[in-house]
Amino acid sequence: MTYFISGGAKNGKSTLAQDLTVALSKGGKHYYVATMISTGAEDDDRIRRHIADRDGMGFETVECFRNIMECLKSADKNGVFLVDSVTALIQNSLFPIEKNYEMDLEAASRCADELVAFAHTVRHAVFVSDCIYSDAERYSESTEMYCKCLASIDRRLAKVCDTVIEVSAGQFIIHKGDLCI
């Protein structure tokens, strides 16, 4: 089973994703794909909070900042993968920190292709993304490109995943498939 979860910030996406992953694993292998590159104390704090949230849930952590297929070098594809988040993977690829955040469209495109390939390859996956498309700001060209790249992979994942859920205030809007837990 593959799930795609999106919605606004701080609405309960990660909690749902963790619960789904544990339920799908039925006591077997389940992986947390850590996607965030820390850029300072604020990120370190957030990462610590996320680790504490997962404490006792039996996750194995796999670090992957860009190309998700690389996870499978160390992880078993028959396990359950929680990818939180698609947003971070696209951001890391499109604006590489080691190239001083200079936009790299090719890397973002490869990152997106690998996400789709990953969804087809692994037995179970839960992808978390962010719905950032409904405000009245007129952004810079690079920010617009970021939104466009993320929306494009969101749509591709929503198409291939069995279930698509939008989370709003901790409630679930099921756009496709079933929750199954």
Add this chain to the structure above:
Amino acid sequence: MILIIGGAYQGKLDFAKEVFGITDVDVHICDTGEIDFSKRCIYKIEEFTYNHPDPIGYFQAHREAWQDSILILQDIFCGVVPMGAENRAWRQRTGRLSQYLSREATQVSRIFCGLEQRLK
């Protein structure tokens, strides 16, 4: 009239093309000028409202012309209140227009990641 709403890049126009069989020649892409209501699909209405002071008045004045149209409007309503007064006013008049059009519509579809959610 059918109203299609949703955030940026969600696939609103692709949905209209797929479901209603429209092609690029059927689409008027709005800018700050007049809307060509002879086209079956009116796209990016939020671009029209960007500079128009009274979009509801404009749509009311042309009400007969869009009764059988497919209208596509971007949801620009969920972010932080914009810092600039111009963008705040744009968001307000666009939001009011979306409510007016939604009342007038026989069908309202919201597109989320390329998937339709039927609101009306």
